[in-house]
Amino acid sequence: MSSPKLLLHPVSFLFILAAAAVAKTGIAQDGAQKAPPLLPPVNDVAIRASFEKKVTALMEDGKTADVAELLKGLQSKKVPDGTAFASPGEPQFLPESELYRRARKATLIFGRVYQCDRCDRWHGSNAGAVLIHPSGIAVTNYHVMDHKDSGAFAGMDSDGNVYPVAEILAASKRDDLAIVRLVKSENGADFPYMPLSTGDPIGTDVLVISHPDGRYYTLSEGIIARYFIDPKARTNRVQITADYAKGSSGSGVFNERGELTGVVAATSSIYYDQQKGVQKNLQMVVKSCIPVQSVRALFGK
Structure with a gap:
């Protein structure tokens, strides 16, 4: 028995050609761009x-x-x-x-x-x-x-x-x-930069890019959990739920519009109890950052 033949309607054939062209150009059928290429692994x-x-x-x-x-x-x-x-310029929410x-x-x-x-x-x-x-x-x-x-x-x-x-x-x-x-490079090129937010409310989604213990350019995500007065420094702090660790000091906390809304500063651990001078049963690590308003204040803003 002869094998069945695949018969294509002319319109179907044109559709396949169009789909192939879309795949070659990297544009999806819904008009969205393909995902950007992966970054190389960090050494x-x-x-x-x-x-x-x-x-x-x-x-x-x-x-x-x-x-x-x-x-x-x-x-x-x-x-x-x-x-x-x-x-910041016009508000623009960016994909992560x-x-x-x-x-x-x-x-x-x-x-x-x-x-x-x-x-x-x-x-x-x-x-x-x-x-x-x-x-x-x-x-x-x-x-x-x-x-x-x-x-x-x-x-x-x-x-x-x-x-x-x-x-x-x-x-x-x-x-x-x-x-x-x-100091600028010899060619005088401008630096890439992130604008400063004017401040963000509790519940705002945030991303942190930091270098925890030498693990460079680590991304973590969370929300702004609260604003509070640091009892020792007696100044404003912002608590977030995004992770970071030692080596991350000075790293940025960014909102979804691509603006700097805080600066990583410190962590403190909450334990349930203490036995013979040793803290036991870690319950929570509090992430304390410097709110962007404090950065602006150094510029007189």
């Missing part, structure tokens, strides 16, 4: 080594700021007049994958190199920072900058480019914030 060990090597090289070439002079900027309570941050891509480009591996008391090698200590203006202005924590034993401070972007910290524009120990300016 944490290589990034850590690169930060140490590149920052040390810049320091030894005399291309980093004198640390003693740099840290005098921690006494500045307000950025110089005329210094700006990027304000696109928000991550944009925020990642503005997120720095930020920190210093220092020498220990056991060898002559320069070691890296990493945290986070977020670029908030194309001129290279970034925000991080006060405690990230407050290290007199450092050889140099710098930020490294997601492409591996390293930029020395030129100056500390303003800082607040109470609010655990520091506003810094990075």
Whole structure:
């Protein structure tokens, strides 16, 4: 018996050709773009080594700021007049994958190199920072900058480019914030950045991009859980449910519009009881961040 033949109506044949064309161009039939290509895996060990090597090289070439002079900027309570941050534009809710891509480009591996008391090698200590203006202005924590034993401070972007910290524009120990300016690249290109939110209500969905214990560019999500007064610092804090851990200080908390709404600061653990001086039965880890209003205050806004 002869095998059956597949007969196509001319219109059906044209439909198949159109579908093939759609597949080739990467546009779905409903007009939506295909998902963006996957980012390459993060090599944490290589990034850590690169930060140490590149920052040390810049320091030894005399291309980093004198640390003693740099840290005098921690006494500045307000950025110089005329210094700006990027304000939000028209509200635009972004898919999480696109928000991550944009925020990642503005997120720095930020920190210093220092020498220990056991060898002559320069070691890296990493945290986070977020670029908030194309001129290279970034925000991080006060405690990230407050290290007199450092050889140099710098930020490294997601492409591996390293930029020395030129100056500390303003800082607040109470609010655990520091506003810094990075040295631009030789070609003078603008930095990618994220605008500052004007503030977001409790329940707002947020994303955090941080470097927990050297696990660079980790994405976590949650909500704004509450605003509260820190009992020790006696200043405003915002509690979120998105995860982060040590090494994430200075990293950004972003809303769905792609705006910076907070800065990672600290965690505190709640245990059910204590036995013989040892806390037992961990119940909750509270994530405390600096609200964007405190960042704006350093700009006099």
